[in-house]
Amino acid sequence: MQIRMLGPVQAYADGRDLDVGPRQQRHVLAVLAVDAGRVVTTEALMDRVWEQVPSGARRALHVHVTRIRRMLEQADPAGAPATLVRRSGGYLLDVDPDRVDAHRMSRLFEQARAAGCDDRRAALLREAVGLWRAEPLGGLTGSWAARTRERWRRRYLDTVVAWADAEVCVGDPGAVIGTLGDLTDEHPLVEPLAAALMRALYAASGQAEALEHYARVRRHLVDELGVDPGPELQAVYRAILRGGPDPLHAAATPPEYPAPVPGQLPADVAGFTGRTGQLAALDALLTQHPGPAPTAVVISAVCGTAGVGKTALAVHWAHTVANEFPDGQLYVNLRGFDPAGRVTTPAEAVRGLLDALGVPPERVPSTLDAQTALYRSLLAGKHVLVLLDNARDAEQVRPLLPGTPTALALVTSRDQLTPLVAVDGARPLPLDVLSTDEALHLLTERLGAQRITAEPVAVRQIIAACAGLPLALSIAAARAQQSTFALATLATELSQATDRLDALDAGDPTTDVRAVFSWSCAALHAPANRLFRLLGLHPGPDVSIPAAASIAGLPIRQARRLLTELTRANLLVEHVPGRYTMHDLLRAYAGDLAHTTGPDQVGRATARLLDHYTHTAHTANRRIYPARDPIQVPLTPVAPGVSPEHLADHQQAMAWLTAEQSVLLAAVRHAADHGLDAHAWQLAWALDTFLHRLGNWHDHVAVWEIALHAARRLDDATAQAIAHRRLASTHTQLGRHTDANTHLEHALDLYLRTGDRGGQAHTQRNLAYLRQRQGDPERALHHAQQALALYQLTSDHCGQASALNEVGWCRAQLGDYAQAIIDCAQALPLFQRAADHHGQAMTWDSLGYAHHHIGHHDQAVDCYERALTLLRGVGDRYNEADVLTHLGDTHRAAGDPAAARIAWTQALTILTDLEHPDAEAVRARLSAREA
Numbered sequence: 022m023q024i025r026m027l028g029p030v031q032a033y034a035d036g037r038d039l040d041v042g043p044r045q046q047r048h049v050l051a052v053l054a055v056d057a058g059r060v061v062t063t064e065a066l067m068d069r070v071w072e073q074v075p076s077g078a079r080r081a082l083h084v085h086v087t088r089i090r091r092m093l094e095q096a097d098p099a100g101a102p103a104t105l106v107r108r109s110g111g112y113l114l115d116v117d118p119d120r121v122d123a124h125r126m127s128r129l130f131e132q133a134r135a136a137g138c139d140d141r142r143a144a145l146l147r148e149a150v151g152l153w154r155a156e157p158l159g160g161l162t163g164s165w166a167a168r169t170r171e172r173w174r175r176r177y178l179d180t181v182v183a184w185a186d187a188e189v190c191v192g193d194p195g196a197v198i199g200t201l202g203d204l205t206d207e208h209p210l211v212e213p214l215a216a217a218l219m220r221a222l223y224a225a226s227g228q229a230e231a232l233e234h235y236a237r238v239r240r241h242l243v244d245e246l247g248v249d250p251g252p253e254l255q256a257v258y259r260a261i262l263r264g265g266p267d268p269l270h271a272a273a274t275p276p277e278y279p280a281p282v283p284g285q286l287p288a289d290v291a292g293f294t295g296r297t298g299q300l301a302a303l304d305a306l307l308t309q310h311p312g313p314a315p316t317a318v319v320i321s322a323v324c325g326t327a328g329v330g331k332t333a334l335a336v337h338w339a340h341t342v343a344n345e346f347p348d349g350q351l352y353v354n355l356r357g358f359d360p361a362g363r364v365t366t367p368a369e370a371v372r373g374l375l376d377a378l379g380v381p382p383e384r385v386p387s388t389l390d391a392q393t394a395l396y397r398s399l400l401a402g403k404h405v406l407v408l409l410d411n412a413r414d415a416e417q418v419r420p421l422l423p424g425t426p427t428a429l430a431l432v433t434s435r436d437q438l439t440p441l442v443a444v445d446g447a448r449p450l451p452l453d454v455l456s457t458d459e460a461l462h463l464l465t466e467r468l469g470a471q472r473i474t475a476e477p478v479a480v481r482q483i484i485a486a487c488a489g490l491p492l493a494l495s496i497a498a499a500r501a502q503q504s505t506f507a508l509a510t511l512a513t514e515l516s517q518a519t520d521r522l523d524a525l526d527a528g529d530p531t532t533d534v535r536a537v538f539s540w541s542c543a544a545l546h547a548p549a550n551r552l553f554r555l556l557g558l559h560p561g562p563d564v565s566i567p568a569a570a571s572i573a574g575l576p577i578r579q580a581r582r583l584l585t586e587l588t589r590a591n592l593l594v595e596h597v598p599g600r601y602t603m604h605d606l607l608r609a610y611a612g613d614l615a616h617t618t619g620p621d622q623v624g625r626a627t628a629r630l631l632d633h634y635t636h637t638a639h640t641a642n643r644r645i646y647p648a649r650d651p652i653q654v655p656l657t658p659v660a661p662g663v664s665p666e667h668l669a670d671h672q673q674a675m676a677w678l679t680a681e682q683s684v685l686l687a688a689v690r691h692a693a694d695h696g697l698d699a700h701a702w703q704l705a706w707a708l709d710t711f712l713h714r715l716g717n718w719h720d721h722v723a724v725w726e727i728a729l730h731a732a733r734r735l736d737d738a739t740a741q742a743i744a745h746r747r748l749a750s751t752h753t754q755l756g757r758h759t760d761a762n763t764h765l766e767h768a769l770d771l772y773l774r775t776g777d778r779g780g781q782a783h784t785q786r787n788l789a790y791l792r793q794r795q796g797d798p799e800r801a802l803h804h805a806q807q808a809l810a811l812y813q814l815t816s817d818h819c820g821q822a823s824a825l826n827e828v829g830w831c832r833a834q835l836g837d838y839a840q841a842i843i844d845c846a847q848a849l850p851l852f853q854r855a856a857d858h859h860g861q862a863m864t865w866d867s868l869g870y871a872h873h874h875i876g877h878h879d880q881a882v883d884c885y886e887r888a889l890t891l892l893r894g895v896g897d898r899y900n901e902a903d904v905l906t907h908l909g910d911t912h913r914a915a916g917d918p919a920a921a922r923i924a925w926t927q928a929l930t931i932l933t934d935l936e937h938p939d940a941e942a943v944r945a946r947l948s949a950r951e952a
Contacts, residue, residue: 022034022102023120023121024054024057024116024122026121026122027122027154027155027173028155028156029158029159029160030047030051030158030159030160044160045081046089048069048166049085049089051158051166052065052165055123057114057116057121058114058116058118060108060111063079063112066111066112069166076599079680080675086112090105093105102919104923108930125152126149130183139191142187143190143191146184146187147184149184150177150180153177157169157170157173157174158170178208181200181204181214182213182214185221194225198221201218210241210245212238212253215238216254219258232262235250235254282349283351284343284349285350285351285377286336286343287352289337292463292466293337294463294466295456295460295462299334299450302450304338304342306448307342307429318426320430320441320445321432321447322441322449323452324433324434324435324436324451325452329453330492331433335431336408339408348403348404350406351405352408353373354411355370355413357417357434357435368389370420370421371392371393371420371421372385372392374396375392375396375399378399380399393421400424402427405423405427407423407428409421409433410432411434412433413436416440418432422445437451454489455490456489460494463495464484467498467499467501468498468501472508475508479509549583549586552569554614554615555572555573555615556572556593558623562683564600566599567664568634569583571629571630571632571663571665572633573629573662574629574661577664584601587601624695625660627695632660633666634704635700635704636656637665637677638685638708641674642711644668644669644674645671645674645711646895648819648855653737654702654735656703657699671894675896686724688700689724689727690727699731699735701731702735702740702744704724705731712724713750713897714859714898714900716899718754718755728747729741732744738771741767742768742772742784745767745771746780746783756794756938758794758795761791765784768787769784782812782815785804785807785808786808786823786824789802789805789831793831801827801831806828809827818851819857822851822852825845825847825848826848826863826864826867828844829842829843829844829868841867841871846868848860849861849865849868859891859895861887861891862891862895862900862904866907869888878911882912885908889901889905889908898934901931902929902931905924905927906924906942906946909921909923909928909946929947
C-alpha cells in the first residue's frame with residue numbers, strides 16, 4: 022500500500038491505482054496521511070478540509086472516513102496494510118510513514134545528512150528527489166493545503182540542493198545541471214539553488230559558466246529586491262574566482278531554517294492596576310530556587326474564581342519580565358472550564374507548543390510521551406516562560422511542564438491544583454477579589470481622576486455593589502465610559518439589583534454581576550430579550566436554531582434573526598455553525614430572569630422545549646430502527662409554536678442524535694425534575710436504540726433509571742416493564758449479571774400480571790441473551806424457545822425472526838451447527854420482509870459462526886462481511902466489533918493470520934473506545950499471535 026501526495030493525491034497497491042474518491046475524500050485522506058501514525062481530531066479534520074465548516078460537515082466526514090477505511094481494507098490485506106482507526110476525539114491512519122511519499126522524502130533527506138560525501142548519500146538523495154512528481158496535493162484547495170504545499174516545496178528545494186552537492190562530490194555534476202537550471206528559472210531569488218548550480222557548473226565546465234550565472238542572479242536580485250547576493254552565494258563566487266577545489270569542498274548541507282523564538286503572549290491588559298503583592302510574589306520566582314543551585318523547573322499556580330483576573334495578572338506579569346526569557350514566551354489556553362466543553366487535551370497542547378518551536382509536522386512523534394520528551398528536549402537549557410492558562414486540573418498540566426530549571430511555568434486555573442503543589446512543587450498563588458483601594462485605582466484608571474473625585478459616595482457604592490470582582494468592575498467602568506450619566510445613576514442601578522448569582526463552583530464566593538449583564542439586555546429588541554431569558558431554561562450545553570425556535574414558540578426564520586442579534590451583543594456564541602452557547606454566568610442570569618416572568622410562562626416554555634426534543638427524537642428513533650415496537654407511552658400532539666425537526670432518513674437521524682446527544686441526556690433529567698414524567702420516559706425510549714448501538718452503556722443506564730422512576734410515578738406497568746428490560750440489557754453488556762437478572766425478574770412479573778404475551782416473549786429473549794453471557798447455552802436455548810413460542814402465539818413475525826436467530830445461535834454454542842444454520846435461515850427472510858437491517862446483520866453473524874465451525878471458512882467470511890455492511894449502515898459499534906472478532910477467528914482458522922490481525926485490531930479499537938470488557942479477550946488474541 023502506497024500513498025502519493027507529491028503531486029495529485031493517489032493511492033496504489035500491488036501496482037494498481039486505487040479509487041480514492043472525489044476531491045473532498047482525497048482531501049480527507051491527505052490530512053490523515055500528513056499526520057500518519059498520529060491522531061487527527063475530528064475538529065482539525067473538518068477545519069483542514071473545509072475553509073468554512075458547513076452544518077453537515079461531521080456527517081460528510083463520517084461518510085468519507087468510512088469509504089477510505091473500506092478502500093484500505095480491500096487494498097493490500099496480505100502485504101503491508103494501512104488501517105484507519107477511530108481514536109478518542111479523532112482518527113489515526115496506521116501506516117508505515119515510508120509508504121507515504123512525502124514522509125519518505127523527508128526520511129531519505131535525514132538519512133543522507135548523516136552520511137558522508139559518498140555514493141550512498143548521493144543515492145539516498147537521488148531517490149528522494151525522484152519522489153517529486155508535480156505540485157503537492159494537486160487539485161486540493163484551501164489554506165491548510167496551501168501551507169502544507171509550501172512546506173513540502175521548501176523541503177524539496179533543500180533536498181535538490183543537497184542532492185546536487187552530493188553528485189558534485191562523487192564526480193557527476195552533469196546529472197544535476199538540468200534540474201537546477203529549471204528550478205533556478207522557476208525560483209530566481211532562492212540563493213541556495215543558485216549556489217548549488219554554480220558549484221555544479223564549475224565542476225562540469227570551469228569558471229566561465231558559473232560566473233556568468235552568478236552575474237545573472239546578482240542582476241536579478243538588484244533589479245527585483247534592490248539587494249546584493251547573500252553571504253553564502255558571495256562565498257561560492259569568491260571561491261570560484263580563486264579557482265581550485267574550494268567550491269567543491271564548500272558544498273553546503275541544506276540550509277536549516279532557524280528555530281523561531283516564540284513570542285506568544287496575548288496583549289497586555291490596558292490600564293492594569295493593583296495586585297502589587299501578587300506581582301511581587303511572582304517576581305520572587307525569578308530568584309527563588311529549591312536549593313543552593315537550581316535543579317527543577319519553577320512552577321507557580323495562580324488560582325481563583327471566574328472573573329477574578331487570573332489571566333490578566335499572569336499576562337501582565339509575563340510582559341513585565343519577558344526580557345528575562347530571551348529564548349521565548351509560550352502561551353496555551355487550556356480551556357479547562359470552557360462553557361462549550363471543548364477542553365484542550367494535553368496532546369493538542371503539546372502539538373501546538375512543538376509547532377511554536379518550529380518542529381515540522383513530519384518530525385513530531387506519534388505518542389504523547391514521545392512528543393512531551395521532544396518538547397522538553399527542545400527547551401533544555403533555554404530561558405523560556407511557559408504560560409498555561411485556564412487549566413482544568415493537574416493532569417492536564419503535567420505533560421506541558423518544561424523539565425529544565427532555566428524555564429519557568431506559570432499556570433492559571435479555577436481549580437486549586439493541589440496535586441501540582443503537593444507533587445510537583447508548584448508555588449500556589451491564590452487570587453481574591455480586589456481590595457477597596459485596588460478597585461478605586463481600577464476605576465480611576467478607566468474613568469479619570471476628575472470624574473472619580475467628583476462623586477466619591479457613588480464610587481464607593483459601585484465598588485461595594487461589584488464586590489471587588491474585576492469582571493464586574495470592568496463592565497461597570499465600560500458602562501460609565503459609554504454614557505454621560507452621573508455615576509450616582511449607575512450606583513443606584515447596581516444597588517437596586519438585590520438578587521445574587523449562585524457560586525460558580527463549590528466554595529467559590531458569590532458574585533453580583535446581574536446588574537451589569539442587564540445593560541446588554543436593555544439594548545436588545547424586546548423579542549431578542551425574551552428569547553435570551555427563555556434560553557436560560559435550556560438544560561443542555563448548547564442549543565440549535567430549531568430548538569431555540571420551539572422554546573420561544575417562534576418560526577425558525579425569526580428565531581435565527583434573534584439569535585444573530587444575541588450573538589452580536591456577545592450574549593451568545595455560535596461555537597459551531599447553527600449551535601449556540603452562552604457563558605455560564607449569563608446562563609444563570611438568563612434563567613433567573615425567566616423565572617421572574619411567572620411559573621405559567623416557564624412551564625409552557627419548558628413543555629415546548631421538551632415537546633421539541635421528544636417528538637424529534639421519536640422520529641429519529643423510527644428512522645434508525647423502523648421495525649421497533651410502537652412506543653408504549655403514546656406521544657401527545659405538540660404544543661402550539663413547537664417546530665420538531667424533519668429527519669428524512671437514517672443518515673440525518675444519526676447526525677441529529679449525535680449532535681444533540683448531550684442535550685438529550687440533560688433533557689431526560691430536566692423532564693423528570695419538572696414533573697413531566699411522560700416526557701422523561703418517552704425521551705429514554707427514543708434514545709434507547711442510539712445509545713445501545715453507540716455502546717454508550719453508562720448513559721444508557723442513567724436515562725433508563727430516570728425513566729423507571731418516571732414510569733412508577735405514572736403508574737404504568739408496561740412502561741415499568743420496558744424500563745426494567747432495557748436496564749437489564751445494558752447491565753448484561755457491562756457484565757453486571759446479577760443486576761440484569763433482577764431487572765428481568767421484575768419485568769417478567771409485570772408482564773405476567775398484565776397478561777402481555779409479547780412483553781413476556783421479549784423478556785424471555787433477554788433472558789436467553791443473559792444466559793449466553795453467563796456461559797450457560799442450554800438455559801439460554803430454553804429461554805429462546807419459550808420466546809419463539811410466545812411470538813408465534815402473538816403472530817409477531819419480527820419477534821419470531823429474533824427468537825429463531827437466538828435459537829440458532831444457542832444451538833451453535835452447543836455444537837449443533839447444522840440445525841443452527843436451518844434455524845437462522847428461517848429467520849433471515851422474516852427480517853428481510855420487515856426491512857430490519859439490524860436483525861439481518863445479527864442473523865448473518867450467527868450463520869457465519871455456524872459455517873466457521875463446520876469448516877466452511879469462505880462462506881463464514883461472506884456472512885460476516887454482509888453483517889458488517891449492515892451494522893455499519895445502522896451504526897451499531899459494539900456488534901460491529903463482535904462480528905470483526907468472529908471474522909478474525911475465521912481468518913485465523915483459514916490460515917490467514919494477517920487478515921485475522923487486521924480484523925482483531927479493528928475490533929479492539931472499537932471496544933477500547935467503548936471501554937467494553939470484551940476488549941481483553943480480543944487483546945489476548947492479538948497477543949497470542951504476536952507471541
